[in-house]
Amino acid sequence: MITPIDSFDPINFRHFLHQYPELSQHERQTADVINQQLRQFGLVPKADLGGHGIVVEFDSKNPGETSLFRADFDALPIHENACHHYASRHSGIMHACGHDGHTASLMMVAKYLCTHPPVTGRVLLLFQPAEETGSGATAMLQEPWLAQQHIDNVFAYHNLPGYPLNTVVIKPNTFACASTGVIIELFGKTSHAAKPENGVAPTYAMMETIKLIQQLPEQFPDVFALTTVVHASLGETAQGKATFGTAPGYAKVLATLRSDSSETLLMMKSLIEQQIAAQCQQEQLGLKVSWQEWFNAAVNSQPHCQQVIHQARRLGLPVNIVEEPMRWSEDVAEFLAKWPGAMFCLGSGEQHPQLHNPDYDFPDALIATASQLFCALIEEKHGNMSDMPID
Ligand SMILES: [Zn+2]
Numbered sequence: 001m002i003t004p005i006d007s008f009d010p011i012n013f014r015h016f017l018h019q020y021p022e023l024s025q026h027e028r029q030t031a032d033v034i035n036q037q038l039r040q041f042g043l044v045p046k047a048d049l050g051g052h053g054i055v056v057e058f059d060s061k062n063p064g065e066t067s068l069f070r071a072d073f074d075a076l077p078i079h080e081n082a083c084h085h086y087a088s089r090h091s092g093i094m095h096a097c098g099h100d101g102h103t104a105s106l107m108m109v110a111k112y113l114c115t116h117p118p119v120t121g122r123v124l125l126l127f128q129p130a131e132e133t134g135s136g137a138t139a140m141l142q143e144p145w146l147a148q149q150h151i152d153n154v155f156a157y158h159n160l161p162g163y164p165l166n167t168v169v170i171k172p173n174t175f176a177c178a179s180t181g182v183i184i185e186l187f188g189k190t191s192h193a194a195k196p197e198n199g200v201a202p203t204y205a206m207m208e209t210i211k212l213i214q215q216l217p218e219q220f221p222d223v224f225a226l227t228t229v230v231h232a233s234l235g236e237t238a239q240g241k242a243t244f245g246t247a248p249g250y251a252k253v254l255a256t257l258r259s260d261s262s263e264t265l266l267m268m269k270s271l272i273e274q275q276i277a278a279q280c281q282q283e284q285l286g287l288k289v290s291w292q293e294w295f296n297a298a299v300n301s302q303p304h305c306q307q308v309i310h311q312a313r314r315l316g317l318p319v320n321i322v323e324e325p326m327r328w329s330e331d332v333a334e335f336l337a338k339w340p341g342a343m344f345c346l347g348s349g350e351q352h353p354q355l356h357n358p359d360y361d362f363p364d365a366l367i368a369t370a371s372q373l374f375c376a377l378i379e380e381k382h383g384n385m386s387d388m389p390i391d
């Protein structure tokens with residue numbers, strides 16, 4: 001599916017990626033396809049950055065700003081319910097978040113830059129793995145070459161069902177929430193169900209844990225804070241059958257915590273740790289708390305938001321400046337914490353299936369919209385505006 005530059009079609013490219021989705025940190029084949037397509041364009045990308053990450057650089061050799069455009073390319077452990085010809089060929093894995101489309105959009109920008117290279121400064125196109133698990137951006141930033149770059153502008157987008165097609169959705173400051181998963185395990189001692197006093201059951205502590213998690217947002221009335229208990233289990237079952245003769249000695253609670261500020265999320269984390277530890281000590285229960293998939297809040301700079309809005313309006317795209325941040329998280333946050341920039345969304349259509357649904361598919365029309373908006377930002381910062389092919 002690697003094609004010469006003249007015959008490169010980003011929609012075909014997206015459909016090809018869609019057929020071979022790979023899970024976070026296992027995107028070897030996808031990274032190879034991206035790398036080979038860039039090489040086919042005559043470019044020399046840097047590969048294997050922080051795992052399967054790729055960066056390709058366009059250097060004008062003239063002074064000026066450095067801009068970084070980022071797309072993600074991992075898929076999800078969801079079984080696709082497809083009604084199109086390019087359905088996933090990897091059973092149980094699908095591009096249910098549209099990262100195939102984000103990647104195809106950035107590849108289109110690469111094609112554009114081959115014929116319209118920057119006149120000033122440098123443009124970096126960054127293809128990031130492992131976004132869904134919140135580990136890819138951090139891993140790439142551990143590469144000294146990337147970490148040492150001085151970047152003036154970071155831009156990225158995500159498609160967004162529920163909003164009209166092609167609408168630019170953006171806000172300054174926090175755009176996507178900070179979030180984390182937590183696994184809380186309570187260890188007591190089983191006993192005969194007829195003699196529960198001989199054991200240590202974590203039943204009450206588990207209920208208190210759930211209550212604490214659910215009431216936690218009330219302690220932060222001035223900010224956005226949300227907790228969701230996603231799983232809870234108590235006691236043992238033997239091959240799925242209830243063990244009526246045994247009083248429980250173990251409980252497990254899983255929850256997701258969110259906030260529009262990383263600082264609030266840190267406070268929520270330490271409150272949970274302190275209060276559950278106190279509860280367990282009181283009841284002589286063992287405790288293990290593990291935090292997983294930590295995402296910082298993705299924070300947009302005001303000027304970069306304005307630049308996106310300005311170019312979107314120039315292209316005639318509808319713009320929706322939202323009041324509330326997206327409740328989901330995006331690990332572009334790591335780039336935006338290091339360098340200033342803006343992430344925005346492009347509406348996928350009001351009736352479009354939601355992200356991570358088995359019937360979701362990236363809307364191909366967004367490839368042109370996103371790449372034109374990225375190219376407009378590049379022309380504004382690095383080029384000659386009279387060159388614009390999209391006017
Ligand atoms: Zn996703």
Ligand SMILES: [Zn+2]
Nearest residue numbers: 097098099158
């Ligand atoms: Zn996504």
